[in-house]
Amino acid sequence: MRHRKSGLKLSRTSSHRDAMFRNMTTSLFKHGRIKTTDVKAKELRRWADQLITLAKRGDLHARRQALSILMEKDVVHQLFSQAQERFSGMSGGYTRLTKLGLRKGDAALLTMVELSGQPVAAQEKAKPKKKKKEKAKETKKVEEAAKEEQEE
16 A cells, blocks of 8 residues: 555656656756656656745755755755745745647657746846936936035
8 A cells, every 4th residue: 555655656766766856856946947757747846846945944954955955056055045036925836837748759748847936037127227328317417416515
């Protein structure tokens, strides 16, 4: 009986399975999206959502737990710095699965795994930028004010 045994075996040993999902989660957080088979994508979602929950918590113990799973320190740092901003309004569903079709070689169903939520770079781009003329006017005003203060 398989009572209280979560996760899929995927015809791999437990060490191979753990290493594979550690590599896949690292790649997902590093690149933002990855393409894999449907069954692996559904299991990867569990790993990724757990790590994002740790990153939203943001304390030292959570960071050390994430370091024990993810393969690169830079990816952990990036995840913890962006998680509060990117996933703050969400209480789950941090990943999006999009079915792509069948793989040519073995007809396996392929799926794109993406991080949902607005990317931090897109949030910065959404802010209105000042044009060069407006910036030049502001700098002239500041320079004139500085000259007036020096004359007085």
